[in-house]
Amino acid sequence: MNVSHLGQASPPLRRLSELRGPAPQRSLDARALAALAANPGCRRRALLDAAGVDKTALAQQLGRPAPFGQSPFAIRRGLQFESRLKRDGYAVLLAPLRRRLGLPEDEVASLAVPDLLPAASPAVRAERTAAVLAEAAADPAGWTLLDHPMLRLEVAGSPAYLEPDAVVVHAGRCTVVEIKSFPVLDGSADPANVGAAARQAAVYVLALQEAAARLAGRPLSAGPYAVQELPGAPELTVLLVCPKDFSSQPVAVPVDVRRELAVTRRQLSRMTRIDQLLAALPEGVTFDLARDASGAPTRPAGELAAAVAAVPAAYAPECISTCELGFHCRAQARCAGGVEQLGRGVRGELGSLRTVEEALAAAEQGGGGGPELDEAAERLAYAARLRAGALAAGGVR
């Protein structure tokens, strides 16, 4: 368990650990943060993540397990690819970095790969990373590669621990390296994949910026596009390392993440403070699965569902591919007849009409609705007349 830093916990932290129960804390990773930042209005996810609840187990116990998983083939291939990168002293990572910095190719630089205590708890690892980072940033000539460092980022009042694939430090600046398994085909990669990777890397850059600001004892600059001029500050361009074409030959591509960084910063700052979420929570609510001696959850699903329902969610169909509770929230949205089950855009289109039945009722009222019919309802009624007419003209029904 890595809750040592919660020892003399402040009231919110104590409440969060009560919510989780005796289960070990799940730390937020960059992927989860990116998903959270994509749906900052979801209080349910924010609270569960802050409390470090195991959402996979929770979803399982609620009866709608998350469909996520990784194929053994993909895992094996990923490992193979990473081991390939480590060949020849990480030459594949260093070459593009040097090109960017305009350093001679033939100069042999020794690369330091410090031990970052991979077996320790996240808090310890984060301390160690911070120390190594400060040390490496102070050396203007050397090259240091931090292999799976641990970064700490404050999110809505609770700490999140992030583990980038690698960070390269040289000349007092560091560069985030993100290793992905999708290919760069003929010089371009799938934009959706690159976007997701950039959002993830932006979270790391933000954490490094905060670390550098902490180290220098200065506040984080207000402008998201400003380049930090502090020792150990991250470059705003990250290195994306992917297989080239159909081979397992790695290729490193610089990706500018300034935009994603700005978005992440804004979204994270918009997230409701955890203490507010906790204050709104009824007394006695907990997400404890009440595991028995064998580790099997014993908490009745109905009771658990009621606890989950105490925190409002902001469901959108995108949640299904990013959140473990996606299926659960969808079932709830369907049960309630909410229009958000049809997509995010639909909600905006229908204005104040929040349920399917309300919307259909507005559509059926035709033109004869009272003055209380707002613009969206009127448009819907007009659309319904057009649809009925067209279907009749087309001979359907």
Place this chain on the structure above:
Amino acid sequence: MSLLSTLARLEAVRAQRAQPLATVRHRHLSERPMVLVPLAAAGESGAPLAVLLGTDRESPRLHFVPQPLNRTQRSEFLAAVAREVVPYLASFGDEVELLEGSEKDPVSGEKVPVVRELCADAPQLIVPNAGGVSHLALLGRSTRFRRTVEDPDPGEYPSPTEVPLLGRWLTHLTDRAQVPGSSMLLAMTGLLSRHWATGQSNLEDQHLAARLAWHLPPAGFEPPGTGAAAAEWVESARDGDGLLLHPPAGPATDPKFDERVLAPAILRHDAAVAVRERAEAARDAAEVRRAAGLVEQAHAELARVLLSVTLPTWHDVWHGLDLLRALPAAGHLPDRWEGDRWSFTMHRDRVAAGEPPQPRRDDAVTAARKLAQREREQARLEIQEALDDPLAMAERRLAGEAFAGEVVEVVPEWSAGRSPKPRPLLVVRTDDRPHADPGREVHRAHAEPAQRAEVVSAAPGEVVVRLLSGMGRRKDPEPGSVPEPGTAVVFTLFELAPRQSAPLPEPADTPWTHGGPPVAVEDVPVGADEWE
């Protein structure tokens, strides 16, 4: 998504059944399509695992790679697929129409008559979803540059001759699939989405079986029914071993299936092959025979499990075709299919002429041409769909781009001048609210010949237009060319014939701003890096 399709989705939620989004079928369906259900190996982009394909619903054929990491087996798989797909494609190249046209002689500049061939029909490939199309595109990209034994320098790993040919065809078909309204390569989810709305989101509609669950009760779902519950069952119901009861439509397989079924089956196959190789090395005839039996057994087992995860999707695709075939064909389909036939004919000719495979990246002029073509086709598609289908026209009416109504009064008027022309006023009663300011040019839908008009005044419930053309050359309009009172008319604010864009330069005249003329023929080295 427009408000009309949102409305259809809302209705689908209430009915728990898919609702029509079209009154006619907007895509050409071949009499003899080839259905492909491709599967990809996880973790490696574009690595094929298996494909279930065929033109006969009753007898699909399965091809697969026993060890997805083995490049030789992958080559053999691609050759086997090529031997199915290429003959199917080629079979449409035999029957041709001869069209007479004229061409400018490059030397004399005179027009000379030429006879061009146009294939009477074109092939049609149908895959379950958009992922299937991108997988075929990746296969095309990874195979079209492969060197074969016939090449002067076959390299270390020559592939069977059919493989690069398959790659060129797949590249052509997936490229053509980007053209709006084209029908040579179609994804079933896209086809269904165009014609029906379900009570779930677009995102969930990408799952073929889940979206079909809004049309037909899925096999094995108790009690039989359609809608959200059926769709969720298809998405997530698992058996005692944790395997999905209805496998996903691919190309990615369910990770649980990979872990519990596929990986062990591949392992057993690998082991059997290893035993056979050892026995062959030891020249132990009895052991070789025994090992060969093991390999065959392991191979059959792999075939069985791969068939079990592709066959349900195969049936889903054909069920989708049944649904679509029940819709009457839209009027403009032959017109658009002719574009596909030209595309097919031209690629057939390029292959026959021995032209090199499509380059990795288009040069500036080709890219601009393709973009212009897609834009043009998009405009044409939108116009044709609106004319073919009252529901598509309703979308435009809702957007204020068209109005439909009844002619309540016709005021005969004439233009001033020495030879007055008919310029009658039509008073159209309509509930639509077009963005029609006075003076705006409008077009009468379904008019033969084309008829333009001009908005004179537009008030709620009534639009007055003045007809400007399509009434013959005389002083009095041709009989039937001016709608009588009581006639239903539709006017559009958009033109009914797409505009021609300015011609693009020849590749040799590419301006320097766009990289200048492309450098001769790109050398197409097949990197050993790609097939280590």
